[in-house]
Every structure is written in C-alpha cells, then in structure tokens.
Amino acid sequence: MKLSSQAQAFVLHFGEMGSRWGFNRTVGQMFALLTINNGPMNADQLAEALKISRGNVSMGLKELQAWRLIELHHQPGDRKDYFTAAGSIWDLARTVFEERRKRELDPTLTLLRQLLLTEPRDEQETVAQKKIQEVYSLLEMLDQFANTLSKLDEKDLLKLMKLGSGLNKLLDLKAKATGSVSKGSGSKKGTSRT
Amino acid sequence: MKLSSQAQAFVLHFGEMGSRWGFNRTVGQMFALLTINNGPMNADQLAEALKISRGNVSMGLKELQAWRLIELHHQPGDRKDYFTAAGSIWDLARTVFEERRKRELDPTLTLLRQLLLTEPRDEQETVAQKKIQEVYSLLEMLDQFANTLSKLDEKDLLKLMKLGSGLNKLLDLKAKATGSVSKGSGSKKGTSRT
DNA sequence: TACAATTTTCAGAAATTTCTGAAAGTTAAG
DNA sequence: CTTAACTTTCAGAAATTTCTGAAAATTGTA
Numbered sequence: 361m362k363l364s365s366q367a368q369a370f371v372l373h374f375g376e377m378g379s380r381w382g383f384n385r386t387v388g389q390m391f392a393l394l395t396i397n398n399g400p401m402n403a404d405q406l407a408e409a410l411k412i413s414r415g416n417v418s419m420g421l422k423e424l425q426a427w428r429l430i431e432l433h434h435q436p437g438d439r440k441d442y443f444t445a446a447g448s449i450w451d452l453a454r455t456v457f458e459e460r461r462k463r464e465l466d467p468t469l470t471l472l473r474q475l476l477l478t479e480p481r482d483e484q485e486t487v488a489q490k491k492i493q494e495v496y497s498l499l500e501m502l503d504q505f506a507n508t509l510s511k512l513d514e515k516d517l518l519k520l521m522k523l524g525s526g527l528n529k530l531l532d533l534k535a536k537a538t539g540s541v542s543k544g545s546g547s548k549k550g551t552s553r554t
Numbered sequence: 555m556k557l558s559s560q561a562q563a564f565v566l567h568f569g570e571m572g573s574r575w576g577f578n579r580t581v582g583q584m585f586a587l588l589t590i591n592n593g594p595m596n597a598d599q600l601a602e603a604l605k606i607s608r609g610n611v612s613m614g615l616k617e618l619q620a621w622r623l624i625e626l627h628h629q630p631g632d633r634k635d636y637f638t639a640a641g642s643i644w645d646l647a648r649t650v651f652e653e654r655r656k657r658e659l660d661p662t663l664t665l666l667r668q669l670l671l672t673e674p675r676d677e678q679e680t681v682a683q684k685k686i687q688e689v690y691s692l693l694e695m696l697d698q699f700a701n702t703l704s705k706l707d708e709k710d711l712l713k714l715m716k717l718g719s720g721l722n723k724l725l726d727l728k729a730k731a732t733g734s735v736s737k738g739s740g741s742k743k744g745t746s747r748t
Numbered sequence: 749t750a751c752a753a754t755t756t757t758c759a760g761a762a763a764t765t766t767c768t769g770a771a772a773g774t775t776a777a778g
Numbered sequence: 779c780t781t782a783a784c785t786t787t788c789a790g791a792a793a794t795t796t797c798t799g800a801a802a803a804t805t806g807t808a
Contacts, residue, residue, distance in 0.1 A: 364679050366669050370686060373665050380658050382574070384766065395689070398681035403785075413768045418786055439776070439783060449688040453696075464574050471567050475560050485558050487592035492564060494643040495589070502647075505715040512721070519725050521699040527706070530724065531713050578796065597755075607798045612756055633753060633806070 361409045367396055371410070382460055383427070386412055387420045391429055391445065395452070400433045400442035427459050450514045458510050465503045472496040555603045561590055565604070576654055577621070580606055581614045585623055585639065589646070594627045594636035621653050644708045652704050659697045666690040 363371065371392045378388015389410050394401060401409075407417045421443060424430045429452060433442040445452060472492055480486040512520065523530060557565065565586045572582015583604050588595060595603075601611045615637060618624045623646060627636040639646060666686055674680040706714065717724060 364675070364682065366672060366674075366679060366686075367682050369665065369669060370682070373662065377658060377662060380576070380654075386766080396682040396685045398678055414785085415769065415787075416767055419767090422786085441785080449685070449692050453692055460574075464571060468567065468571060471563065475563060478560060480560075481558070484592055485560060488558065488561050488564070488590040491590045491643070492560075498643050498647055501712070501715045504718060508718050508721055516722065516725050518695070520721070521695045524698060524702050527702055527714070528710065531710050580796080608755085609757075609799065610797055613797090616756085635755080 361401075361405050363393075363409055367393070370396055381456060382463065383423060386410065386416055387423050390417065390420045391424055394424075394430055394443055395445040395449075400435075400444045402440040402442050404440070406443075428455055450517075454510055457506070461503065461506050461510070465499060465506070469496070469499055469503060472499070555595075555599050557587075557603055561587070564590055575650060576657065577617060580604065580610055581617050584611065584614045585618055588618075588624055588637055589639040589643075594629075594638045596634040596636050598634070600637075622649055644711075648704055651700065655697065655700045655704070659693060659700070663690070663693055663697060666693070 371389045374392035375385040375389035378385060378391070381388070383391075390406055393406065393409060403414060403417045403421065406412075406421075407414050410417075421430065421441075424443075425432075429446055430443045431446045433444060435442055446455070472495060475492050476489070476496060480489045509517070509520075565583050568586035569579040569583035572579060572585070575582070577585075584600055587600065587603060597608060597611045597615065600606075600615075601608050604611075615624065615635075618637075619626075623640055624637045625640045627638060629636055640649070666689060669686050670683065670690060674683045703711070703714075
C-alpha cells in the first residue's frame, strides 16, 4: 500500500510526537496510519506501508492493544487479523489521557505518599518533606481533576473547553451560587516567589 | 553533599518520570534535587550529589534554563553560579505545562493546518482529510483550553480542580445562565463504541 | 594585560532503546 | 493428526540518546 504524501506527513509527524505520548516512533506511526486509513489493516499491510519488519509490527500492535487504542477485526474467509483505531477521535484522546494518568501520575502519588510517612530527622529533611507535601497536594489535585474530566461526556467536554475566558466568570458565578471557597483578600498576585 | 534516603528516592523517581515530561533522566534528577533542596546549589554540588560529570551538569542546567525552570543566583564573594527551582510548585507546574504546549501541541497544529490546505485527490484522501480535520479540531480546542488554564491564577485553578463532580452541574448552570451552546438532542451517550 | 576561577563545548565512549528476521508457537481446516 | 497460514518471540544488530572529561572559552580581579 502506497501512502499519499499527505498521509505520509501525518504518519511521520505522529511518529515523532508519539514518543512524547508514551510510545516509540513506530508505534506512533502505526497508530496514526490506522487512524487515517479508510478501513482495517493487517500486520503485513502495516509492515509494507511503514517499511518496518513484521516482528516490529507484531510488537507494536501488542502495545497498542495494551493501551486499548486499537481493535481487532476479522474478515470472512481471511485468517489474518485486521485492526482499526478504536472509536472516535474523542474516544482515542480520552483513552490516551486516561492511560497516561494511570501510568505516570498514579505511581508518583504512591511514592510520594510513602515518602510522607517517614519522620524527618533534621532541618534539611523537614524542608524536603514540606516540598514533597506541596508536590503531592498539587499532583493529587491534578489527578482528581483529570479523573473528573475523563468522566465527562463529549458534549460537556466541548462545552468546558469552549468556555475560554468565560471560565473566569464561571468560577465567580459558582462561588456566588454556593457561597463556597474563601472570599479571598482581593488580588494576591505577586505572592508566589521562592 | 549526601542525600537522605528520602531525597534519594524522590530524585530518582523524578529522574525516571522526567523523560515523560520532556527531559532526560539526569535533567529530571537535577530539577528534583533543586526543588527539594533547602537553598541554592552550584554545579559542583549537583555533580557530586548525583554522581554525574561536570559537563553533564552544565548541559542539564542549560536545558533547565531554556525551560525557565531554574534561576541563577550569586553568593557574595563566590564566583560560582548557584541555582534554585524557579518559583513555587504551582509556578513550576504551570511552566512545564506551558512549555510542553508550545513544544508539542503547536507544531502539530501547524502541520495539520498545512495538510488541510491541499485538496484530496481521491476517496482515500478524502477520508484521511476528514480524519485530519477531526484531529485538528480536537487539538485546537485542547490548545485553547490549555491556554485558558495557564492564564488562571492559583486561586482559580484551585477552585476549578476542586470542583470535582460539581463540574457537571456547573456546566448545566452556565448553559442555563447564558442560553449558549447547542441545545443538543438529549442523551446521545451510546454513540462512541470502544 | 595576565591569570586563576569557572563554565561551556564537543568528540568519542557508554548506555539504552528500537528493530530485524529466523525460529518457535498457535490455530483453523481438512 | 497434519498441514499450511498466520502470529509471536527474542537474541543479537543497528540506531539513538546520554554521558564523560579534557580542551577551549569566558569572566572577574588585580
């Protein structure tokens, strides 16, 4: 199968970017190709289109399945395994998002939780402990937020993302509606510093 | 400088995770160490604590500066350069977030925009084009959302993240308050497929 | 200017990751 | 059971990334 120059560019780019998302170049390419291709592809077709070995394809497919990013299909009268990207673009994005959370955030939270159990022995360790606590709080909040986001359906996600600067007002709105959260001392912007 | 076993674990872990965040193991370790250490450190101290070469430290510091994650300080009467993590944990998180957007999302958007300019030549390319359009829409929305988030101050971010399941209700609230966004055809939940 | 302290650079070494392809494993059909 | 079609595995090769350390460059001081 010959790729159009368009498809070629798409596939190569997601190959490079892929490593950022947690898989290697070839796996990224395979996924990109399955995403833009019209209909399922089998391992030989992938190997030929991407000019990589059959064994490499096999390993890549395994990884993509572990990420739940592709699905297996069968064509009547053909013993080969065929694959497509699993679900809509939104589904794919959500899946990548969720998997990364599980693989990156969760282990870190586990470690930090453990570190926070030991008593600091001196000044140095007390400071470190405090920083670890801060990182932990931040990451845990992120984790919960990510969890919330990944449960929203496409419609609500769309709404939320489109809010833009409306988000500010919305947060005020909420504060008023519920009376929750500190009333704050106005504009404490320049506070952070080291 | 000897690291406590706590610091050791923290530093090693963020070394491993670091690669996910866009820099390599040693750079991740250096950053982690500067984050939990009480006070600034110079290049020699970093090299000794992490048991890596002086040259490696120099390269790592350069990269962390490019990420705007560390700041340079000087101690009176000492010609060495001293470094600390730049700003609060929140500042650091925001910076990493923003830098990653610039380095990953933006180039992808640029490429996709370009691909969308060429006319599809056949059925196959039409399908591909359509998929590319979907990916583009999604990523652009993400990009804008990320942009919005990174402009919120710590207080509002905190509010937003703590909303949890309240987010759902909030979105409804907003819809009612403004009358904006599609009225939708009720509950199209089961559409996605896995 | 001279010099000592310090940082940066970068070629090659070391470590790590990815890829290949042949062999082993699996499965459906007759 | 046997065979052919297909998939997976994995040892070693290839590619890529990271690291070292000595030499070059820079900087502040006198």
